[in-house]
Amino acid sequence: MIKFIIFDLGAVLIDWNPHYLYRKIFDEEEEMLHFLENICTPEWNEEQDAGRPLQEATELLVARHPEHQERIEAFYGRWHEMLGGAIEGTVDILRELKESGKYNLYALTNWSAETFPIAQEQFDFLNWFDGIVVSGTEKDRKPFSSFYHTLLSRYDVHPSEAVFIDDNLRNVKAAEQLGIDSIHFTSPEALKEALKERGVL
Structure with a gap:
């Protein structure tokens, strides 16, 4: 589940x-x-x-x-x-997941700790997450397994109960090696279909 x-x-x-x-x-x-x-x-x-x-x-x-x-x-x-702004189709999906109340939502991002606050000021939807793990803060990054484990252990996430979404196939494959069902992001429309197939939407 x-x-x-x-x-x-x-x-x-x-x-x-x-x-x-x-x-x-x-x-x-x-x-x-x-x-x-x-x-x-x-x-x-x-x-x-x-x-x-x-x-x-x-x-x-x-x-x-x-x-x-x-x-x-x-x-x-x-x-x-x-x-360039928010990718609105994906933000809509995130909103739907948040409003459903069924899931804990996390972000796992490769991002400099010095520039991430700029994004936080600009994008309100970052406040919808139950937790965000930023590579620059942790001094670790995708695709290294230790970075994924930081999120898993910090928020008590079991790999078999999680879905991971990333545009970088390298990062997707790294998550799959840890037993996390993963979606290679190509567009909001394709993501929506992939989540529907899993019964998430």
Whole structure:
């Protein structure tokens, strides 16, 4: 029986994308993509998700690529410009689950502890969760099993009674290895159908 629904946040409930900022900075799309694939990379950003201070991360990258100093400093200096808003279809699903009163709702998110308060100020629905585990605060992140275990133990969640939702297939597979039924998020519509199949909606 499903008692717990665990959501990822970025690209599931919150539209976050560095392209929103860097399209304002670069004139050429190809140049922007090269910068985000080779300089301010997802792997570099994940270290901040795992607790590395933003200033330290920025200084490290500027030392390696001084010719891109202004562009690198914009990543966190103008980070709020990467937020595109709520993914309303998923927020509607979250609201329906909350109003049903049947489930404990949690969020397990890879997010810098320094930028997460910006999201908390902007998105009221974050208050609907019974608990949120933020990687930057824990200094651990998905897909490492220890990060999932932090949520499971903190909120007394049994894997067989939980459903996990994430847009990153790597994170979905990691949850499945722990015995958590997981949904690879592709759209609110597909998520709704997947939850209906499980008798959740």
